[in-house]
Amino acid sequence: MTLRFAIVGAGVISARHAEALGAFPGEAELAAVVDLDPARAEDMAERCGAQAFGDVETAVEATGADVAVVCTPTGLHGDAAVRALDAGAHVVIEKPADVTVERIDRVIAARERTGRLVAVVSQHRFDPATETVVEAIRAGELGRLTSGTANIDWWRGQAYYDSGAWRGTWEFDGGGALMNQGVHTVDLLVAAMGRPVEVVGFTATLAHERLETEDVAVGAVRFASGAVGTIHASTAVYPGLTARLQVHGDRGSAVIENDRLVFFHRTPAGTERPEVFMGAPGQSPNQAGEHGAGAAQPDALVRQYRNFFAALRGEEAVRVGLEENRQAVALVTGLYEAARTGAPVRL
Numbered sequence: 001m002t003l004r005f006a007i008v009g010a011g012v013i014s015a016r017h018a019e020a021l022g023a024f025p026g027e028a029e030l031a032a033v034v035d036l037d038p039a040r041a042e043d044m045a046e047r048c049g050a051q052a053f054g055d056v057e058t059a060v061e062a063t064g065a066d067v068a069v070v071c072t073p074t075g076l077h078g079d080a081a082v083r084a085l086d087a088g089a090h091v092v093i094e095k096p097a098d099v100t101v102e103r104i105d106r107v108i109a110a111r112e113r114t115g116r117l118v119a120v121v122s123q124h125r126f127d128p129a130t131e132t133v134v135e136a137i138r139a140g141e142l143g144r145l146t147s148g149t150a151n152i153d154w155w156r157g158q159a160y161y162d163s164g165a166w167r168g169t170w171e172f173d174g175g176g177a178l179m180n181q182g183v184h185t186v187d188l189l190v191a192a193m194g195r196p197v198e199v200v201g202f203t204a205t206l207a208h209e210r211l212e213t214e215d216v217a218v219g220a221v222r223f224a225s226g227a228v229g230t231i232h233a234s235t236a237v238y239p240g241l242t243a244r245l246q247v248h249g250d251r252g253s254a255v256i257e258n259d260r261l262v263f264f265h266r267t268p269a270g271t272e273r274p275e276v277f278m279g280a281p282g283q284s285p286n287q288a289g290e291h292g293a294g295a296a297q298p299d300a301l302v303r304q305y306r307n308f309f310a311a312l313r314g315e316e317a318v319r320v321g322l323e324e325n326r327q328a329v330a331l332v333t334g335l336y337e338a339a340r341t342g343a344p345v346r347l
C-alpha cells in the first residue's frame with residue numbers, strides 16, 4: 001500500500017522531505033502541500049504533482065493523507081501536529097518538536113488520544129557514526145561514561161536571520177543558536193550520555209542585529225549517571241567551523257565531527273584494558289577506520305523515514321519520537337532559564 005503524505009509548511013526544509021520521500025517509490029507519495037501562503041503551497045504542489053491547501057484538516061480529508069509532515073516554524077509545530085493527529089493522520093515533526101516541553105506534552109497527549117504514531121526528525125541519530133557510538137556505549141565498550149561535549153561552531157550571516165520574520169524569535173524559533181542549530185548535537189549528546197538532570201549556562205548576542213535570542217550559548221550539564229558535559233552552540237563563529245560530539249569513558253572515547261567518526265577507541269567486553277599511566281594519542285590507536293569512518297554517508301533523513309515506515313507496519317519502534325526530543329528541548333530551555341536567572345536548573 002502506498003502511504004500518502006501531506007507536507008505542512010512549504011519552506012526551505014520541506015524540499016528535503018519531498019526529496020527523501022522520493023527515495024520510496026511505490027511506498028510513499030506526496031499528495032498534499034499545505035501553507036498559509038497560497039503561492040508557496042501552489043508552487044511546491046505543482047513541482048511535486050500534489051494538491052495545494054491552506055490548512056491541514058482539509059488536506060488530510062481531501063487527499064486521504066496517512067501522514068502529515070510538519071515543517072512550519074518551530075513554535076507552530078505542536079499546534080499543526082495536534083491538528084493533523086485529530087484529523088486522523090500519523091505525524092512526522094521537524095526538529096525541535098516545539099519550543100517548550102509543555103507544548104510537546106500536548107502533542108504526546110494527542111498521540112495517546114488518537115493512537116497514531118509520531119516521529120521527530122533528528123536525522124543525525126541515524127548517521128552510521130552515531131549508531132556505532134551509541135551501540136558501543138550500550139555494550140559497555142566505552143566503560144563508565146565520564147563526560148561528553150557538544151560543540152556547534154557555526155556562522156550564520158545577518159541575511160540568514162533577516163530571511164524569515166520568525167528566525168531568532170522566542171515565540172517561533174524558541175531560541176537562537178542553541179535551540180535552532182544546536183538542538184541536533186544536543187540531542188546526540190543526550191542519546192549518548194543519557195538523561196540530563198541539571199544545567200547551568202550563559203548566553204549572549206554579540207555578532208548579529210535585530211536578534212531577540214542568543215547567537216552564542218555555553219553550558220555545563222550533569223547527567224543521571226553522574227557523568228558531566230559541556231555545550232557550546234554558536235552562530236557567531238566566523239567563518240563557520242564544525243559540529244562536534246565527544247563522548248568519553250574509562251574504557252574508550254569517541255569523537256564525531258560533521259557527522260563522521262573521526263576518533264574511536266573502545267574496549268570490548270571481556271577484553272583487558274591495558275593500564276595507561278599517562279594517556280597520549282600515540283598509545284591509543286584510533287579505531288575509527290575499522291568502523292567505516294571513510295565510507296560514503298547515506299542519507300540520514302531517508303534512514304529515519306525507513307524506521308518510521310517499519311514502525312507503521314508494526315515491525316520496529318519509532319526510534320526518535322516525542323519523548324526523546326523532549327529531553328533535548330528540556331536541556332535547551334533549562335540552559336536558557338539558567339542563563340536568565342543565574343542559578344542552576346534541575347531538569
Ligand SMILES: NC(=O)c1ccc[n+]([C@@H]2O[C@H](COP(=O)([O-])OP(=O)(O)OC[C@H]3O[C@@H](n4cnc5c(N)ncnc54)[C@H](O)[C@@H]3O)[C@@H](O)[C@H]2O)c1
Nearest residue numbers: 009010011012013034035036037071072073074094095164
Ligand atoms: N532537520 C534539519 O536539519 C532542519 C533544517 C532546517 C530547518 N529545520 C526545521 O524546519 C522548520 C522549518 O524551517 P524552514 O527553514 O523550512 O522555515 P521556512 O520559513 O523556510 O518555512 C516555513 C514555512 O511554513 C509556512 N507556515 C507558517 N505557518 C504555517 C501554518 N500555520 N500552516 C502551514 N504553513 C505555515 C510558511 O509560510 C513557510 O512557507 C523549523 O522548525 C526548523 O527548525 C530542520
